[in-house]
């Protein structure tokens with residue numbers, strides 16, 4: 001039974017998850033800090049929709065392996081939500097992306113009775129952790145919950161290795177349309193360089 005956001009003596013934490021690979025280590029971190037972790041998948045930034053589903057499946061697989069319950073994800077988001085958020089932020093896409101996802105996670109935490117929330121993004125060396133901390137705190141203040149900011153980047157390799165050993169899907173681009181295009185450009189440039197040697 002949950003009383004005042006606690007189950008037994010453990011505080012309930014809602015973990016925003018963007019897919020499976022980072023979840024293992026982040027869940028372990030919060031569990032050893034005495035939290036009771038529940039995951040939630042909300043990532044309207046991910047494009048195309050098939051990729052969104054594959055990452056969601058990776059999280060479901062990870063949640064079974066880790067014994068972490070998941071909140072139902074809700075209806076599949078419209079990719080336009082992300083593009084509109086980026087446009088509203090003047091094209092500064094990663095800040096818009098964090099604001100969209102962490103804002104939704106803070107709202108969800110409040111609605112579902114979690115006093116605190118965090119995100120698996122906090123282990124990725126490819127993310128702007130300073131912006132994540134600032135935006136997470138602002139979202140928490142807006143919705144009357146706490147944001148647990150952690151920097152777990154030094155554990156990223158370990159987390160990837162664990163994900164591979166669990167057979168989880170590991171994606172090769174951050175997630176949005178723009179990052180997918182950048183990946184394609186890098187591949188094309190590599191192919192051109194190879195063809196010249």
Ligand code: SF4
Pocket residue numbers: 017018019020021022023120121124171174175
């Ligand atoms: S690999 Fe990237 S998308 Fe997947 S959980 Fe880690 S930060 Fe999120």
Ligand code: SF4
Pocket residue numbers: 045046093094095097098174175176177178179
């Ligand atoms: S690069 Fe990653 S963090 Fe930045 S907008 Fe795209 S999906 Fe979001």
